[in-house]
Amino acid sequence: MKRRTLLASVALAASLGTAAFAQDDPTKACFVYVGPIGDGGWTYQHHQGALAVKEAYGDKVEIAYQESVPEGADAERVLTQMALSGCDIIFTTSFGYMDATNAVAAKFPDIKFEHATGYKREHPNVSTYNARFYEGRAVVGHIAGKMTKTNKIGYIASFPIPEVIMGINSYFHHAKMANPDVELVVTWAYTWFDPAKEADAARAMLDQGVDVITAHTDSTAPLAEIAKENGNAWGFGQASDMAAFTTNDDGTPGPRITSIIDEWSPYYVKRVGALMDGTYEQVDSWAGMPEGEVVIGPMNDAIPEDVKAEAQAMIDAITSGEYHPFTGPINKQDGSAWLAEGETADDGTLLGMDFYIEGITGEIPQ
Amino acid sequence: MIKLEKRPQPSRLWTYLAPLLAVVLTMIVGGILFSILGANPVEAIRTIFWDPLFNPQFAGYSRPQLLVKAGPLILIAIGLSIGFRAGIWNIGAEGQYIMGAICGAAAGLALYPSESVLIFPLMIVAGALGGWAWAMIPAVLKTRFGTNEILVSLMLVYVAENILASVSSGLLRNPDGMGFPGSRNFKQWEAGHNAELIANTGMHWGVVFAFIAVIGAYVMLTRHITGFHIRLTGEAPKAARFAGVNPARIVFLCLGLAGALAGLAGLFEVSGPAGQITIDFNSGYGFTAIIVAFLGRLHPVGILLAGLLMALTYIGGELAQLMLGVPGASIQLFQGMLLFFLLGVDVFTNYRIRIGTREVA
Amino acid sequence: MDLGAINPILLIASIMVSATPILLAAIGEMVVEKSGVLNLGVEGMMITGAVVAFAVAVNTGSPLLGFAAGAVGAAALSLSFGILTQLLMSNQVATGLGLTLVGLGLSSLIGKPYEGVKAPSLPRLDIPVLSDLPVVGRMLFSHDIMVYLSLLLVVAVWAFLKFTRAGLILRAVGESHDSAHALGYKVVRVRLLAILFGGACAGLGGAYLSLVRVPQWTEGITAGAGWIALAIVVFASWRAGRVAVGAYLFGGITVLQLNLQAAGAQVPVALLSASPYVITILVLVIISARGMHGAPASLGRSFHASN
Structure with missing residues (x-):
């Protein structure tokens, strides 16, 4: 005291x-x-x-x-x-x-x-x-489902926390809706940042026939690894746009077909502005696409036009509030019901998410 | 031809002059570095060395924080220095620090949410034992098989780091932490909290133990037969054997002591300033303490001063980043330079420069 | 679980790539330790090599020039360690730790302008004929040039230490610097050269990370690879061939556990990641229990002619 x-x-x-x-x-x-x-x-x-x-x-x-x-x-x-x-x-x-x-x-x-x-x-x-990064994962999940030729898509996960599990579920759910045959491979890197290890994780999945990979780790190494497949595998920018991988040196579309960008600027500008003009209040903010905090980066030409259009439609629907990425029917991994037809997930469940949804194989490490 | 000639005895003058010269050299070269980076060199140096101690805006807070930062460094370095004096190179204090923290925290958390006053003493004992046990591995291997303790203790750091990663997302994970890796926070559990003993002084049990360790090591090395045996083993192993010193006993003693002190440092840190076991809770104190031990020339009082100097560069470096916007990396480089200069000018303590050919071949 | 999904050919190919940076750094450190010097600054030298190589490769457009520059840059940094420990008799452990600090700080200052830039890529060098062989062709003979170079370096170091006079002198210096000095060998000069070589190798390893493995410059790109290289030298009990085995084992465990995960197996990751170090300790115990001195006898001790 x-x-x-x-x-x-x-x-x-x-x-x-x-x-x-x-x-x-x-x-x-x-x-x-x-x-x-x-x-x-x-x-x-x-x-x-x-x-x-x-x-x-x-x-x-x-x-x-x-x-x-x-x-x-x-x-x-x-x-x-x-x-x-x-x-x-x-x-x-x-x-x-x-x-x-x-x-x-x-x-x-x-x-x-x-x-x-x-x-x-x-x-x-x-x-x-x-x-609400899961909104971004929904869009790239849809694209992944459409883009995969092997029907195996990958997720380089960092740590088994709700944030990451939410991302995995959203990614898989939307890939599955786009392509019912899709199968998800998750590898846990147990790091947020270790470029060489992230590259190894991408390589392990590529070697096993995975051809679309999203990462929950921060470096560009997975994209560089995917680039070695010469246009037979694709990935996404994570956290930042990672625009360097949009186009290859020879002008062909690069491995980064689009990206999920964490855009904190609107929030920071708003909060500092509120403090200056005296309207500042305590908040618990969880904003997403509508507020411009989660942004899907430019899509490159590897994505077919119709898929681009579908992805854009999903972005628009999420942005306008018409669509919630976790809208039922969705079952949990063990087959028990989680969300009924038309029901949307509440924030509390999402923030404490500790289960996979139906269709994902493997267990969440403890 | 410039030659170095070993002094028969370390120079007293240079013992005191060398660190000052090193600090001055670092200030000059560091100043150049900061001006290249676009900062005012005088201001940068002043922010690092002066502001944490005397700036009215910060000093009231950062002076006690020097103790908080220096405490674990001194505690670990004292233990290491005793081993180094005996020629026992334990460079795995980081691992012993981690294991002390894990064992101490686990012992406490097993009894959560009891409010018994015995919990903190129990944690202290468990922390010291954890570090001690981890250091006993290289000790046993060295005495039993002659295995090199430098390498075993270093390898055990990596093993400990993996154990830390495993327990912080498994065994010791906070059940109320929404699945995030990391243990309960000791700051929110009075019985297990290593709080400040006197408010706003930075003095917590770890700092108290560090001071006790400094005094204890000083007494042991200068006044006690064990200290004499340790020094003898380091300086003249054969003579030590003739004097009846049991080398295995010295190995167990030195490694055990270093391990226990590092373990204590880990426990005090996790239950106090850090608050919880997390995946990267160890922030390199075990390695930095090696630097501190050498900067202090393996002498208890020297280590005390070196620990405080090191803490000063950390805190001053943070202020420089904050107030002047210099990049964090430049502070790291600055610390490295300080260390290099201190190690470099130390040559004058033990050697003198001779120009021309040596008189006696 | 579908372990059949793991293709052993691709697995080995990817282990070879993943192990190359630590192999390069470890073989250099082995030579340094053979000369009796323990340089704990591998991480700092690697990351300096990584940033210098990246900067030069981006500016010249030539990855090979980048590699050369990475080696030179890291060797130059290692010279500071050499001067301090060999000429000014500073403690090697403390100086090595300081070198890591300096390297990490310096590299991120140099690297600021290169963040987010893409490096020119190093082409895969399919060895003619051999790379067309079934199985081994893809596995062993279609990598980039640095993978082969790293293996070549292992052979060269092995031959140098075993067959050449200079190699013999280097080992003598590492075993007993006093006797080597009495025999008239220039202990300090030999050690300085070894330290420079170690620095250059670490620099190549770092360059491989920033130019091939990742390939981009980001702060902290080495993420502890230098420390693994140190462990490999010990694991290898200071033998060149075993350094290669060790690097492939250490690199391989990570690759393997990720492959197992991708195949759907539940993997105790922490246990697996710790296992190479435990194995290293066991190796150390075995060699010392057999009465063979694993480490060079003068490892980590300063030398002064008047001693």
């Missing part, structure tokens, strides 16, 4: 100090990243969002960030230092920062904290935000 009041008074002093200049003082938005901004995937996209904030508000905002902050003890220190340095709003962009975010938020009630992908909002100044 003592520590809390002491630190709070430090924070108070700091905010009083700046209050005098409050009119000209820019709003300071700070970002904590789990990886380097050059990872080309997860952190890169968050940083693009940070840059968009700067772009949108110019001199009225100041941004600061810290890269490669380990989850755990270091995160709490980095967050406190940010709070002391005069940040007005702090975005913590990895699940592992959840407890640290809430702990630091308790000490600095005047500073807003935004935690990505978590579920704990223990204090009024903590908001959480996430994106």
